[in-house]
Amino acid sequence: MAGYILKRLLSAIPVILGITVIVFLIMAMIPGDPATAILGSYATPENVEKLNRDLGLDKPLAQRYVIWLGNMLTGDFGRSFSLNRPVLDEILDRFSATLILAGTAFVLCSLIGILAGAISAARQYSLADKAITFVVLIGISVPSFFLGMMMILLFAVKLRWLPVSGMYAIYGGGDLPDLLAHLAMPALALAAVATGVVARLSRSAMLEVLRQDYIRTARAKGVPEGRVVYGHALRAAMVSIIPVLGIQAGFVLSGAVYIEMVFQWPGVGRMLVDAILKRDILLVQGGVVFVSACYVLFNIAVDVAQGLLDPRIKT
């Protein structure tokens, strides 16, 4: 297993390199002169030239890429001009908030989605199945940002159960209950779409598996039906559910951008949107590379989980 994990980790290196190349090339498409874009059109030619030199923009493209990559490897993602602090520091500060939000949503969507899908399949065409199917349809159709806004109206404004936005109360907050109260709505809103997708897939995966010969064998052995469905069948269905969880993690991470905007959550997504609006290119560049690389690593964890579950995969 250790060898397998190592092999998968090594395979991530070219993917992450590819990501840096793509991000670099996209950023190189910026029309006009980035230094002018940063300094504004009233900047003096000397200042523009100095910034260009500082940013290394006077060198050829390939050389600039190598320098940029080398700097990132030593932890130097450059300096955000809009925040006037190192890009990496800002990303690390913000990323923990995103991780809490997206991680919670991911756990929620996996647990609820798989359970709902399994129940839906086990009681196909029952009232429970129809209710789940209906909720799932709404879940996958409603834009997460709109859902979040409606939740604020209902739970924060009307019922006053939960705080409207932010991660901690401004005065006196900061403990775990405070965090959970602030986390509840954004995590649920973020999880909604992914939960729907996971539930749908789990349902069809279960129905597929329940037709398999080994399920008939389990029944022939006299295994009780509950155990047939939630033991034998669900375990086999997980083989096709887990890769989808990996894909959904990407969607949860993406949705976090909207949810962070709606709930004023101090995460990477909001940082990126602000950075784009302020044309803080280094911050965008660093943020995109950092989060994408984390996502690649997460997908390796998913592969490893799949290898642990399914002995047929050569590890």
Add this chain to the structure above:
Amino acid sequence: MTAFLRLLFRNRLAALGAAVLALILALVILAPLLPLPDPDATATAERFARPFSPGHLLGTDHLGRDLLARLVHGTRMSLAIGLAAALAAAVLGSAIGIVAGYAGGRTDNIIMRAIDMLMAFPYILLALAIVAALGPGLLNALIAVAAVNIPFFARNIRGITVGLAGREFIDAARLAGMGHGRIILSELLPNVLPVIVIGVSTTVGWMILETAGLSFLGLGSQPPQADLGSMLGEARAALITAPHTSVVPGLMIFLIVMSINLLGDGVRDALDPRLKSGALSRPRATTRVDRKGPVPDAPAKGLLDLQSLETQFHVGPRVYRAVNQVSLHVGRGECLGIIGESGSGKSVTALSVTGLVASPPGVVTGGAVRYEGEDLLGMPYGRLRAIRGEKIAYIFQDPLATLHPLYRIGAQMAEAIQVHHRVGAKEAEGRALELLRAVRIPNPESRLRNYPHEMSGGMRQRVGIAMALANDPEVLIADEPTTALDVTVQAQILALLDELRRERGLAIVFITHDFGVVAQLCDRVAVMYAGRIVEQGPTAEILARPAHPYTARLIACVPELGGGKRELAAIPGLPPVVDKLPPGCAFAPRCDRARPDCRAGEIALAGSGRHDVRCLHPEVTP
């Protein structure tokens, strides 16, 4: 096409989705003709007017602009942008996919690697990076969303193109001297076009949502130009004081995406043949029993008795009579063979015994199955479960498919014991070890830790047998247990079964299509054809003097060792499909002894009671 549409709209939800979508499209297309106020005309005095206020059906926004007018124009913009993004992604992605698939080799490799890289991003980060480079704006948002979706099309279309590129008509075109460009445009493109169209229809809802999302973040359409996303984004500041300004565009996005989803699901279902055949429905814990006639009285004798058993498959309007009036009995220490071609109903007969026929579509419509006089068909689930594996056990044909792929052999065997007896894990494992020894598996200790895929076919089949024997059952039903195995392994397994029968007094029902196997093992044999027993009697007698022409032909199929050169007579034709059986003998169309009266009406199973045949013109009279 019309059949497809009929199927599609019979799905009420899909029809609803189509109707809502059509309504929205009509609204959007007719927008310039509708008597709506200027969507960009501000009137700060009238800001945040509530819905249903005079002159403003849906109220006004933070600048006093008419929400209905803005909604219609915003929807128009969102749909247009989403569709444009979908088309752009489809055209570019498909072009990349076709070129990669057609070129193959290194070109393909390099292109697909690049595409894989794009897919390694969480999609929105890529879109954000593109917008960051190009600057906020509706067109740039469109470019970003399209670019992010290019890999989806490229991969799908490449996959199909690779399949097509190796086909004869492409070779023919190449030999005819057509250039690459022409081959792609005139030969490949028409073949992949339907897939592209389906791809667009399934992603367009998604792209509408994505462009709206970017606008919501302030990175898409810039004021005063509005799409649904930017309307929602602008309304967010007044969410608490004037919620209707958020609800109106939000609900519209929801309606659009939901109607597209409903329609898409409907299309997918209508195209999926499995849905109609019931192959996507969950099989119940036991076969459904719906007996039309009275339950036959219990016979005096017998361990296992099947009495006039009828099992059917109900698929839509069709009724397949898989098992038709089958009566069989087997006593302790006895081995009964059931023989027939595939599709003759022998497996369904066996599975019906403990309610293992997948249901739906299977239904037991008549007869009884009695174990020690008790009817298994009407039995409550709990009692039937207690009999499954404990009293009546099965060995199935293909142990790679019939053993759970993700559980170790030891765990699967231990489970078979533990679901019937309260024994600890250690004890169950010890028993499993004993069983593996009993079926002569070498190194049983290490085999317990194996997964099914790590064993050979013969070993797996032995595990299947060992598992069936786990609880010392009274009846063993073996459904073609040796078909997938080579001859030496087959002989070993038959010898093993025979030994178990003699040692443990096991009753065996042995299902096969091979008379050679029956001759070795079975005391009596029943021959099935098209769901019915056509002949039954002692094995030796039937082998020596087959009465039914079908039996005679089956026996003629077995090669005799040392029997010299003999033509193996295959039976011409195929067994009938059992949904529309003609009256009379089902074998008549393939029988060279058939006469007109064979097709006239019901033929009874008749004879001495020891040896019976269902034939008007038998080879011999039993």
